[in-house]
Amino acid sequence: MNCSTFKEKISMKLGAMELDAEEKEHLEKCDDCREYYESLMALESTLGDYAPEPLSEAEFSGIMDRVDEKVSGYVNRATGIYRWAVRYGVAASAVFLLVFISIFSNLPTTENSTDTITYYLSEYTGEVEMFSDSWIDDQYVDEAVGAWVDLNGIGSSELVVGDLSAEELQYLENNITLGGLL
């Protein structure tokens, strides 16, 4: 057995140090390992004395009383109005979730291979934002309109729509009225 194996093996035994015959034999021959072993024994003795003050009966019964209180709370909540509220609350949440999914599942995602995704630096937020051709992006349209209005003022009939796709233009016509802007 070489020294590194010996040291590795006995460091694992700290706390339950029992040397086997091979280890004892090595220990007798090697001063360096004997020193290491003695330092481990000193460590074991130092650390072994650390025993926290045990849990008192009063502390334990206090803990169990509080556990009791909380457990009773669960039991009470499992009955009456609480159970009714939970049951119908869960049902309402499920309906809401279904509606939410059905609305947003119609939106094209970036996984759609026909999408053209453009990244642009928004003048309004100062951040790089993403725009997908086939996804009507309210913010993008609002920004484009806002920028144009800032430049030309409301009432002008010369809205520069070159930056907007036909789909977005249609969206504007259907949804935005800015004092006869369009």
Next chain:
Amino acid sequence: MDREEKALISLAKSGDRRSFDKLIARHKDKMFALIYRMTGDRDEALDLLQDTFLSAYKALGRFREDASFSSWLYRIASNKSLNSIKRKKILSFLPLGASPKDEPMYEMDDAAGRSELKQHAKKSIDDLPPQQKLVFNLRFYEQLRFSEIAKMLGKSESTVKTNYQKAVEKLQKKLKSFR
């Protein structure tokens, strides 16, 4: 797991609170010692012990009896302790006024209290990284086998051994300079 413990578990699972209390009473000291050594703070250890018992009560139905009840409880107590350490570490970065204690408070018996070396030893254990401290406590103080610790923590035995070895090396280094 002895026959009496099995019977208590079975009764506790069927909702018998007295059996649950008896079961907990059998393991309370070991759990408290582990949590106390992990946190170094008596009040915090009492709170975490209460959380451990409450979690055990709620999860008892899911306890599979292929492991011992004490291993299962140790696992809950270990998770509570590690989470608490993590939470304290996060809070220590936030300027929330009351800062966490810099030095853990240890309550010791009179003999230990007199010994500066022992105080230093405890501080050295507390300074270990949480996972190493947990493995060290479970092995050195609770005398669990590496295989048991590995199973309990869901780690490989070699990972557990490496953690233990690193902990021993660090403790040796720290205490060598002190002795």
